[in-house]
Amino acid sequence: MAPTRRVTNLALLVSIGLVLSIIESTFPPLLPVPGAKLGLANIATVIALYVFGTGMALEVTVIRCILGGLLRGSVIGLFLSLSAGLTSTLVMILLFVLADRFISVIGVSVVGAAVHNAAQLAAAYLLIRNTALFYYLPYLMIIAVPTGLFVGFASRRVALSLEGLSLA
């Protein structure tokens, strides 16, 4: 891929992720549990992974988390979203590379949601140092299934349309 194309695609994906997370921040919380979100921004990462490859997915996540944190002006938020985003993207990449024959984009997305939620809880624990936080873990695992499925199906729909275009 020509460098200019690559930078353009990367910028587009980062923007999509940022806009999705801003749209999502206007929604009311799904559950009265911190971290229980739809995770729309993950759509950009999943599309990057399946249409452009592993490197692009990692770059999209890192840049999106840093820019998102700066836009919201919250250092805690940046720490939480970057640590969770990075962990879940790395696990999704691992599954994509190792188990692509057995697991489709839907399963990878569900794993991404579950790992994201668990990692965010672990990161929050590092900040607040209260084991009572893990009381939320069951709720965060359950909510990861529908949110992960939603993100997976949405990403698949978009990726199907992008596949015909010679973007890469």
Added chain:
Amino acid sequence: MVAKNKKRTWKLRAGDLVIVALVLAAAIGSTILVSQAHAGEKGSLAIVEVNGHEVRRVSMGDSQAARTFTVEGWQGSSTFEVKGGRVRMTKSACRDKICIGMGWMDTSGRSIICLPNRVVIRITGNRKSGGVDTVTE
């Protein structure tokens, strides 16, 4: 980069079901773990922490008279109410008000947590035996 010659099928695969099952199993497993960790006794004392440091402790008697307290958190003040041996967050400077949505809490070992404001109300002690007998304010 994705190999261009490899045509992706995008179809759901058996592994997807396995993954959903595994995540649900993790949910059930963590429920069991959490419920064992906190046996569910009613607590007698609410300890309020801001950014990990204790700022206040309030005894939770059976008195039906509502008492409200305010602490300064990271983003602003958090107000909580103690009544009938239970505690709840009533006002908070945070954005999502998840802490308020958690409602009344009376179980020892559980907490009301407001992450944005870094306020934690931890319930401890045991009303039946042991734990804290009484706390003077």
